[in-house]
Amino acid sequence: MTCCETMSLRNVTSDLLRRQIRENRALDFQRHYHVTDPFIKRLGLEAELQGHSGCVNCLEWNERGDLLASGSDDQHAIIWDPFRHTKLITMHTGHAANIFSVKFLPHSEDRILITGAADTKVHVHDLTAKETTHMFSDHTNRVKRIATAPMWPNTFWSAAEDGVIRKSMTQSSSAGVHTFCDKQKSIPDGAGQYYVAGHLPVKLPDYNNRLRVLVATYVTFSPDGTELLVNMGGEQVYLFDLTFKQRPYTFLLPKKCHTSSEVQNGKTTNGVSNGIHLPASRLRLAKVSSDLPPHLEWIKQQANDAFARQQWTQAIQLYSLGIHEAGHNAMLYGNRAAAYMKRKWDGDLYDALRDCLKALSLNPAHLKAHFRLVRCLFELKYIAEALECLDDFKGKFPEQAHSSACDALDRDIKAALFSKTDSSDDKKGNSSIRFHNFSRKESIPEDEIVLRERSFDYKHRYCGHCNTTTDIKEANFFGSKGQYIVSGSDDGSFFIWDKETTNLVRILQGDESIVNCLQPHPSYCFLATSGIDPVVRIWSPRPESENENCRVVEDMEGAAQANQKRMNADPLEVMLLNMGYRISGLSSRGTEGSDDEESSESQVQCRSS
Known part of the structure; x- marks a missing residue:
């Protein structure tokens, strides 16, 4: 090769490399900024895609985002051009029941579509030939989810209500199936990790008594794979951090704490969560500054004003804004705990307990946080722990020991401690939450109990929607970095939260009955939704010239409050609501009556600081 040829080859290679870098940077820039706060505020209905004759139960974008697949109760799959709002392919899948999942097979040039349905079958379709090429009949109950992986061509996984995950392989001439996870087999040590909201095991008996079923209706990973999002049927949406793993919170008194040499990363050497310690030696020495920058001081004052007006949700959102910017300010955590305790939505008391513990970790001398911690333990029915915590409080703050509060x-x-009724439900000792204390323990294998006890707690909780009616309701990350969380709801709306602050930022009416599916576009500010209506709706930022967006729910706090009541309503009343009846007087257990803590306090106040 001559010198000129070598130089020419280098130039071509360099030009190709520069072009690739420029294209990648342009794509990264586009994806990074494709979902922003101004776009979220302008999000509105762009189009309704008509074509199905039944509920649309699943949606899926292809990798490039120029095709959208949908599956329905009508047993058909449709491929759409979402930008031209046209139907490209309608295919009868051969299923004999509702379709619950559709997926494009990676590396198939969007030619192969996989469907899973309530007939227990998984079908593989060639969209070009419009024919079904493979049928898998290995499940024994409804197939609810299909999953694929880009690095595994010709391979997919199916999960069904038979409790089995199956790995299947399809090729031009043969197909195979392999049982990936079977509920009858033990999970090898280290092969599985459980995540659970720390208060849910405590609430299970109460939920069971009210015929309220807790079941995960959707799980998904964040774009970078470091977070897990779970839409919990009968409860809220939870975000779990897969890199910083938090044990469910418990409370141990200083006299029962282990020495510092026995404690590593919040866990004792035997692996048991030890919650937080309140060292007596540091309590009086702690001098923690509560000063905030002027703009955060203004936010805190606005939150305090909302608290005084008994606008608990607004106060919580404002305190959360402050905490997002000043995560080491104990007063903000303590104040938000007070607001949670007043609002008392499902999960609020546990969030208040978490905030109290965080405030005490930042400032062990935080009197109000310590007293609120006692009340949280009492309300969560940790009666013995609450009494010990109160005794500890009296020892630390003797001037408050005989206050009326x-x-x-x-x-x-x-x-409560000496009541037979309460003592039967009381948790024993200072152990962490034990799943095998419940009546169904005999049906849970020992290795399953171990996995559950090793579970990790959530990082964030998102509330306001209602998820009690359907078992396919999704929650998803929205944005290239998952900056927002979106979820459907039983009230026909879909909710959008800021991921980090957990604040509700927008509610849009997405269905006449229920919104189940929400699938964000891979690179544009596009959102596809579906539900009970036989249509697919496409949402995008609307032009600023469109002054009115009739789909926006203006009273977000009112909608969230109504959903809390709906979640706690009698199942018969919920059924009537879903049939279109209006039920007056629905009350939430979390909002009945008022917490008279404030009126009974003298020096110790639950009011914000």
Whole structure:
């Protein structure tokens, strides 16, 4: 090769490399900025795609985002051009029941589509030939989810209500199936990790008594794979951090704490979660600054004003904004805990307990946080722990030991402790939450109990929607970095939260009955939704010239409050609501009556600081 040829080859290679870098940077820039706050505020309905004759149960974008697949109760799959709002292919899948999942097979040039349905079957279709090429009949119950992986061509996984995950391989001449996970077989040590919201095991008996079923209706990973999002049927949406793993919170008194040499990363050497410690030696020495920058001081004051007006949700959102910017300010955590305790939505008391513990870790001398911690433990029915925590509080703050608030709480705790009814439900000792304390323990294998006890707690909780009616309701990350969380709801709306602050930022009416599916576009500010209506709806930022967006739910707090009542309503009333009846007087257990803590307090106040 001559010198000129070598130089020419280098130039071509360099030009190709520069072009590739430029294209990648342009794509990264586009994806990074494709979902922003101004776009979210302008999000509105762009089009309704008509073609199905039944509920649309699943949606899926192809990798490039120029095709959208949908599956329906009508047993058909449709491929759409979402930008021209046209139907490209309608295919009868051969299923005999509702389709619950559709997936494009990677590296098939969007030619192969996989469907899973309530007939227990998984079908593979060639969209070009419009024919079904493979049928898998290995499941024994409804197939609810299909999954693929880019690095595994000709391979997919199916999950069904038979409790089995199967790995299947399809090629031009043969097909195979392999049982990936079977509920009858033990999970090898280290092969599985459980995640659970720390308060849910405690609430299970109450939920069971009210015929309220807890089941995960959708799980998905964040774009970078470091977070897990779970839409919990009968409850809220939870975000779990897969890199920083938090044990469910418990409370141990200083006298029962292990020495510092026995504690590593919040866990004792035997692996048991030890919650937080309140060292007596540091309590009086701690001098923690509560000063905030002027703009955060203004936010805190606005939150305090909302608290004084008993606008608990608004106060929580404002405190959350402050915490997002000043995560080491104990006062903000303590104040938000007070707002959670007043609002009392499902999960609020546990979030309040978490905030109290965080405030005490930042400032062990935080009097109000310590007293609120006692009340949280009492309300969560950790009666013995609440009494010990109250005794510890009296020792740390002797000037408060005989206040009216302290005496009243002491009487309530002791009455509950010696009550036969409460003592039967009381958790024993200072152990972490034990799943095998419940009546169904005999049906749970020992290795399953171990996995459950090793579970990790959530990082964030998103509430306001309602997920009690359908078992396919999705929640998803929205944005290239998952900056927003979206979820459907039983009230026909879909909800959008800021991921980090957990604040509700927008609600849009997406269906006449229920929104189940939400699939964000891979690179544009596009969102596809579906539900009970036989249509697919496409959402995008609307032009600023469109002054009115009739799909926007303006009273977000009112909608969230109504959904809390709906979640706690009698199942018969919920059924009537879903049939279109209006039920007056629905009440939430979390909002009945008022917490008279404030009126009973003298020096110790639950009011914000």
